[in-house]
Amino acid sequence: MxxxxxxxxxxxxxxxxxxxxxxxxxxxxxxxxLADQMWACFN
Amino acid sequence: xxxxxxRKLSMLQVLACGAAIVTLSMGIRHGFGLWLQPITQAQGxxxxxxxxxxxxxxxxxxxxxxxxxxxxDRFGASRVLVGGSLLYGAGLAGMALATxxxxxxxxxxxxxxxxxxxxxxAVVYGVIGRQIDPAKRSWAMGVAAAAGSFGQFLMVPVEGFxxxxxxxxxxxxxLGLFVLLIAPLALGLREPGFAGGxxxxxxQSILQALREAFKYPSFQLLMAGYFVCGFQVVFIGVHMxxxxxxxxxxxxxxxxxxxxxxxxxxxxxxxxxxxxxKLAKRKILAAIYxxxxxxxxxxxxxxxTPLSVYIFASVMGLLWLSTVPPTNATVAQIFGVAHxxxxxxxxxxxxxIGSFMGVWLGGLLYDRTGSYDIVWxxxxxxxxxxxxxxxxxxxxxxxxxxxxxPA
Numbered sequence: 001m002x003x004x005x006x007x008x009x010x011x012x013x014x015x016x017x018x019x020x021x022x023x024x025x026x027x028x029x030x031x032x033x034l035a036d037q038m039w040a041c042f043n
Numbered sequence: 044x045x046x047x048x049x050r051k052l053s054m055l056q057v058l059a060c061g062a063a064i065v066t067l068s069m070g071i072r073h074g075f076g077l078w079l080q081p082i083t084q085a086q087g088x089x090x091x092x093x094x095x096x097x098x099x100x101x102x103x104x105x106x107x108x109x110x111x112x113x114x115x116d117r118f119g120a121s122r123v124l125v126g127g128s129l130l131y132g133a134g135l136a137g138m139a140l141a142t143x144x145x146x147x148x149x150x151x152x153x154x155x156x157x158x159x160x161x162x163x164x165a166v167v168y169g170v171i172g173r174q175i176d177p178a179k180r181s182w183a184m185g186v187a188a189a190a191g192s193f194g195q196f197l198m199v200p201v202e203g204f205x206x207x208x209x210x211x212x213x214x215x216x217x218l219g220l221f222v223l224l225i226a227p228l229a230l231g232l233r234e235p236g237f238a239g240g241x242x243x244x245x246x247q248s249i250l251q252a253l254r255e256a257f258k259y260p261s262f263q264l265l266m267a268g269y270f271v272c273g274f275q276v277v278f279i280g281v282h283m284x285x286x287x288x289x290x291x292x293x294x295x296x297x298x299x300x301x302x303x304x305x306x307x308x309x310x311x312x313x314x315x316x317x318x319x320x321k322l323a324k325r326k327i328l329a330a331i332y333x334x335x336x337x338x339x340x341x342x343x344x345x346x347x348t349p350l351s352v353y354i355f356a357s358v359m360g361l362l363w364l365s366t367v368p369p370t371n372a373t374v375a376q377i378f379g380v381a382h383x384x385x386x387x388x389x390x391x392x393x394x395x396i397g398s399f400m401g402v403w404l405g406g407l408l409y410d411r412t413g414s415y416d417i418v419w420x421x422x423x424x425x426x427x428x429x430x431x432x433x434x435x436x437x438x439x440x441x442x443x444x445x446x447x448x449p450a
Binding site for chain 1: 193196200204207298299302306
């Protein structure tokens with residue numbers, strides 16, 4: 001495996017992990033928790 | 044400076060351990076706001092009690108950061124990191140078990156601030172500065188900053204799940220155990236130059252290094268720029284949800300906006316670190332600060348819709364902590380690495396004062412005027428100011444034995 005291929009794989013893996021974490025934010029349960037929490041600070 | 048001839052740690056080891064440490068230390072603290080509601084409800088405290096403790100935590104982080112940096116430069120970062128992880132665990136346990144506002148302020152505020160000072164960027168960057176070749180230093184600092192940004196992005200939903208799964212108190216105690224992982228990771232950052240408990244021989248004492256830095260105009264300019272970074276980032280992070288609420292947008296828009304800031308922050312810190320190897324760091328910093336001002340101005344000028352919020356959040360995410368690698372790499376480049384953690388601690392102290400001002404002025408001017416307009420304009424003006432003060436920074440190593448050069 002060339003260095004370039006390894007780099008590409010590393011970047012692809014990093015982006016996959018980031019998108020997986022972003023997906024956590026789209027889950028209704030966490031979204032509601034976060035939204036409630038933020039709004040609670042200002043009510 | 045007598046690190047040059049010492050055997051060095053492998054780059055992979057430094058990056059893996061350093062990145063894992065800042066992922067934990069930066070990540071755990073980022074979700075503390077999620078405990079506001081459960082703690083204030085369970086203890087019968089006001090939100091002010093909670094907010095005051097977190098404000099103290101930020102100041103404590105800034106103040107102890109200077110001393111943590113001094114100790115790390117003198118006795119080795121790994122010892123400070125081990126101590127910091129123990130403080131972090133104790134602080135989280137104290138936050139869970141505190142029964143009075145005073146105890147909560149001392150644990151969640153003072154103790155956790157000191158713990159963060161011992162486990163975050165300034166201390167880890169000292170190791171990176173000493174152990175990684177200058178040709179890759181800025182990139183490596185970008186990797187570590189990206190790891191910290193990833194930690195912030197990751198831990199908010201994870202902590203949300205922990206609170207709903209375990210309850211707020213058990214979640215804090217679980218995190219208190221989890222953060223102790225920093226101690227074994229710190230063993231991977233034991234530098235050969237600090238072996239045997241002794242300090243490496245240095246060309247300057249702490250006082251000489253401080254005197255040199257504070258007399259050097261470029262150091263003052265970097266501190267001024269970092270103050271603006273703290274002001275803008277914390278003002279937006281804390282007050283933007285309230286601003287969006289005032290403008291009639293839904294809570295979900297604010298949640299997605301913060302998620303987008305977190306996502307793009309990872310890319311931004313990595314890109315800024317990588318660019319620091321190829322471009323003048325002062326120009327990168329000026330571009331970041333100017334970019335923030337332009338982004339804020341366009342955001343205020345354009346019609347406010349969920350789409351405009353998401354675009355603003357993505358752009359600000361790219362520019363969020365991207366100042367961290369070029370600022371610290373510039374300090375290392377000018378002054379060398381013997382006192383890097385301490386000098387980084389001083390620059391970060393300026394950042395924390397800016398953070399405090401961003402939160403405080405945001406609230407104060409909102410209360411006085413009924414809108415955030417003035418603070419947004421201040422944030423724009425400060426961004427232009429920071430861009431201008433970074434441009435004349437001299438990145439070349441300081442000429443020792445000669446009079447300090449003008450900026």
